[in-house]
Amino acid sequence: MSGKKRQVDQSEREAQSLRLWLRLLGTSRSIEEEVSVRLRTRFESSLARFDLMSVLNRFPDGVTMSDLGRHLRVSGGNVTGLVDRLEREELVQRVAHATDRRSSMVVMTEHGQNAFKQMATEHRQWLTDIMAGLDMAQIDKLYDGLDHVRTSIAAEQERTSRKEAS
Amino acid sequence: MSGKKRQVDQSEREAQSLRLWLRLLGTSRSIEEEVSVRLRTRFESSLARFDLMSVLNRFPDGVTMSDLGRHLRVSGGNVTGLVDRLEREELVQRVAHATDRRSSMVVMTEHGQNAFKQMATEHRQWLTDIMAGLDMAQIDKLYDGLDHVRTSIAAEQERTSRKEAS
DNA sequence: TCCATTTACTTTACATATAAAATAAATGGA
DNA sequence: TCCATTTATTTTATATGTAAAGTAAATGGA
Numbered sequence: 001m002s003g004k005k006r007q008v009d010q011s012e013r014e015a016q017s018l019r020l021w022l023r024l025l026g027t028s029r030s031i032e033e034e035v036s037v038r039l040r041t042r043f044e045s046s047l048a049r050f051d052l053m054s055v056l057n058r059f060p061d062g063v064t065m066s067d068l069g070r071h072l073r074v075s076g077g078n079v080t081g082l083v084d085r086l087e088r089e090e091l092v093q094r095v096a097h098a099t100d101r102r103s104s105m106v107v108m109t110e111h112g113q114n115a116f117k118q119m120a121t122e123h124r125q126w127l128t129d130i131m132a133g134l135d136m137a138q139i140d141k142l143y144d145g146l147d148h149v150r151t152s153i154a155a156e157q158e159r160t161s162r163k164e165a166s
Numbered sequence: 167m168s169g170k171k172r173q174v175d176q177s178e179r180e181a182q183s184l185r186l187w188l189r190l191l192g193t194s195r196s197i198e199e200e201v202s203v204r205l206r207t208r209f210e211s212s213l214a215r216f217d218l219m220s221v222l223n224r225f226p227d228g229v230t231m232s233d234l235g236r237h238l239r240v241s242g243g244n245v246t247g248l249v250d251r252l253e254r255e256e257l258v259q260r261v262a263h264a265t266d267r268r269s270s271m272v273v274m275t276e277h278g279q280n281a282f283k284q285m286a287t288e289h290r291q292w293l294t295d296i297m298a299g300l301d302m303a304q305i306d307k308l309y310d311g312l313d314h315v316r317t318s319i320a321a322e323q324e325r326t327s328r329k330e331a332s
Numbered sequence: 333t334c335c336a337t338t339t340a341c342t343t344t345a346c347a348t349a350t351a352a353a354a355t356a357a358a359t360g361g362a
Numbered sequence: 363t364c365c366a367t368t369t370a371t372t373t374t375a376t377a378t379g380t381a382a383a384g385t386a387a388a389t390g391g392a
Binding site (some may be wrong): 340 | 370372375
């Protein structure tokens with residue numbers, strides 16, 4: 001009878017995994033949507049632009065286009081378009097690279113820095129408001145739980161890439 | 167001195183809320199990317215298409231364009247484009263509404279149903295593999311934690327909409 | 333030095349997303 | 363019945379995303 005039991009467990013595990021994923025995706029999209037709407041209505045901006053400016057804020061000396069793509073985990077073509085539009089609004093600027101003529105360093109303009117500071121302050125408050133129903137212990141537990149998922153994804157990707165290589 | 171203590175707590179709460187959001191977003195995007203890549207390479211499909219077909223699978227008698235938009239939480243224009251492309255590949259079909267000439271019912275074709283069944287089976291297994299590092303108790307706890315966030319978002323949206331109305 | 337290869341970035345074609353305007357049909361009073 | 367309003371969908375303009383091809387510069391041996 002233990003064969004049957006294992007089958008039921010496996011099916012239950014699959015159902016639970018799927019349910020967790022759908023809840024995770026739904027929660028994440030709800031917050032993304034809420035934050036997107038606020039960035040648009042308050043600042044005529046977007047998550048993509050805010051994320052890009054966050055990276056530039058962390059590296060005041062500038063970041064190359066390709067490093068931007070790596071930090072944001074998006075393609076080079078995407079970075080080109082985002083920087084083009086932010087540059088048109090004079091929030092960021094491409095600066096010639098000192099030694100590599102293929103490369104450009106992207107930096108925030110002073111206008112960009114001021115705009116980002118305002119956005120970051122409000123953004124922080126929005127997230128605090130959104131999480132207001134959880135106490136600090138719950139937040140910590142959830143954070144740790146998500147960290148387990150992160151580790152588990154990495155392990156699965158490791159398994160998959162090893163299988164593909166063979 | 168309790169004023170100072172409260173300030174520190176508040177700042178700590180903001181930092182934790184932001185950290186949780188960044189982890190939630192990162193985890194969700196990692197899985198989305200993993201699933202997207204697999205849907206593309208295995209089935210030449212995408213999350214958007216899979217989600218749309220999931221709704222049609224739940225409602226075998228068909229769903230109107232506007233109901234599709236509501237279920238998927240996307241705009242009408244987006245639904246039009248997705249259904250156009252799926253219809254071109256004969257995975258779904260627009261059928262005239264029985265009584266409302268403005269409306270069309272979208273249904274899956276038999277080809278679409280077969281394709282969806284295959285995708286759903288593998289999709290379920292992918293998520294199980296991705297969550298393989300967590301035991302069932304951890305999955306349940308995480309699910310409950312995310313449910314708290316869901317409730318908290320709803321409460322915040324309630325607060326915001328009440329404020330805007332006044 | 334020369335050149336094959338790699339690296340950095342842009343361009344192109346396309347999918348997916350929104351908001352806003354357009355179109356057409358249904359609906360609910362006066 | 364008539365018409366103002368609402369509802370259902372599409373169209374348009376634009377942003378954001380990818381993959382793949384193209385361009386130009388750097389790099390690392392022979």
